[in-house]
Amino acid sequence: MRKLFLVVVGLVLAVVGAYLAAGAVASPVIEITAPGEYAGAAIAVEGTVNTPEAPPVAVQVDFEQDGARTTVFSGTVSGPLATTITRESAPGLTIQSGQARIIVTATRRVWGIRDLQSEAIANVQIRLEKPRVSVVSTKHYINLGGSEMIVYRATPFDVASGVRVGDIEYPGYPAAGVTADGVTITDPDLRIAFFALRYDQDVNVPMQLFARDPAGQEATGEFDHLTFPKPFKRSTIALDDSFIERVVPAILAGTTEISPEGATIDQYVAINSELRQLNNARISSMAAESSPELLWGGQVFHPFTNTKVEAAFADFRTYTYQGKQVDTQVHLGFDLASFARTSIVAANRGKVLFADELGIYGNCVIIDHGMGVQSVYGHLSSFAVRAGDIVEKDQEIGRSGMTGLAGGDHLHFTMLVSGQMVNPIEWWDSHWVADRILRKLK
Ligand SMILES: [Zn+2]
Known part of the structure; x- marks a missing residue:
């Protein structure tokens, strides 16, 4: 009887010891590199899930917004993690503009007796409203080495926008910043950009309006323009x-x-x-x-x-x-x-x-x-x-x-x-201004 008791105690101690020892094994380490602060309708989730011995571990990615949490990915990962969350990622999943959380959970089973779990969270601002940009002003004439101004509309209000001439970007500014005689601008979506055709650019270089939101989504818009070569001395x-x-x-x-x-x-x-x-x-x-x-x-x-x-x-x-x-x-x-x-x-x-x-x-x-x-x-x-x-x-x-x-x-x-x-010759010319x-x- 006493012998049996000792065996049982011994087994219990062994199991407890093994369980505790399993806990000392390294938990998975999760690193989330994307999304950043902002994302659009397709949310790229990127990062790594690692353990020192690198066995594949069970990974689950959840999307949480307005208190509703949905699992959008589950699988085994060893090293890089890359998945994209869209409306199709899970039945009934809704993604709305506003704050959301991406929760990555990694679970490592040690010796079949104990799960070691890690969690990492990324907070992200979802932006579903696509940037838009369209020209308002007409007749844009640009001399080689000269300047021009354009009036356009860009939304939503916080997009970075302007004119791209070749690979050079010229930022636009809210038109409300204009104070000049006979000018009243109240439309909050109107923007103004001064831009140039550099003396060393091709007169046929592409020119377009752009609007880019913090999530990296971009819209472009065409505008009528004529360019004129200028001989330089x-x-x-x-x-x-x-x-x-x-x-x-x-x-x-x-x-x-x-x-x-x-x-x-x-x-x-x-x-x-x-x-x-x-x-x-x-x-x-x-x-x-x-x-x-x-x-x-x-x-x-x-x-x-x-x-x-x-x-x-x-x-x-x-x-x-x-x-x-x-x-x-x-x-x-x-x-x-x-x-x-x-x-x-x-x-x-x-x-x-x-x-x-x-x-x-x-x-x-x-x-x-x-x-x-x-x-x-x-x-x-x-x-x-x-x-x-x-x-x-x-x-x-x-x-x-x-x-x-x-x-x-x-x-x-x-x-x-x-x-x-x-x-500067254009800026000195009252007709040009x-x-x-x-x-x-x-
Ligand atoms: Zn000089």
Whole structure:
């Protein structure tokens, strides 16, 4: 009797011991990589379910919304987990816009006596309303290197939308951000985008409207447009020692971005190419700080008349030194010369984003006019404004000079549309502003 009792106790202890030992085996580890924060009608669930010894484990995926929980996947998984939840995933499953939970459960059976279960949850915002985009304005004419504006409608309210020209995206802004004479916009779905045809793009490059929601769902829309090629000037600049010996040390002293070695001409070429690229990237990055409001009220941009145009937009330049070609660059602005230290004014109302030394541009001011439109003033000898200042049209922002890569006292002026340098000549033309911009706003 006593012997039997001991055997029973021994067996019980063995089973309990085995059960406890089974619990010490690693539980499955679940990692969910998708969905992210948002998903559409088809919810991709991706991730991994792993154990150190990698036996297949039983996995169940549940979809839970408004208190209703439905199993949408069950099977065995060893490693990657990938399934897509749709209305067809389970009979009677409803998926609605709004908050939902994806619950992944993995169960590992250890020695046939104990289940080790892990659970992971992903919270996701379901968006069933598809983005929509459609053009409102008509007659879009775009010159090579020039700008254009479009009025369109995009829904739902929080889609990212705009114009795509080739692989360049120009963001649109709520049209409610427009304050201009004779313009009243109340439709909350209306958007405005300024866009450009870069000087180096094909005139037949595809252009379309887009609207993309946070779940990654995208709609596109066509709009009527005509593009016009523009001939750009080609010129040769012969570099001489007196010029490069003046500008190279001064520019290198003011930058930590490049430190070229070698002869002065090699350092010059590094400044003209590498530093130019870095400076242009810095200027382009200012687009992210553009105001969603049209800050300039629809007035034509100050045309800097009474100046001599020394170079125009998209001048293809070949640089020679001692009779040999050393570099080629495209000059993406106007060079406007008057007398030394002449007053330089803001071309239009806006906010100063930058007033500092900027490599080849020397002392440089960048003004944001809102909705991606900005203006750049280079080679100044002095500043009359600071970053953060609101400036009115024709307000002095500094004096002209020859800082940076400048052969003599002049203003380097250019316009930007969402970080792309565009021909300012259009913005100086009151007919262009009236027809291309104000007509569409009205
Ligand atoms: Zn210039």
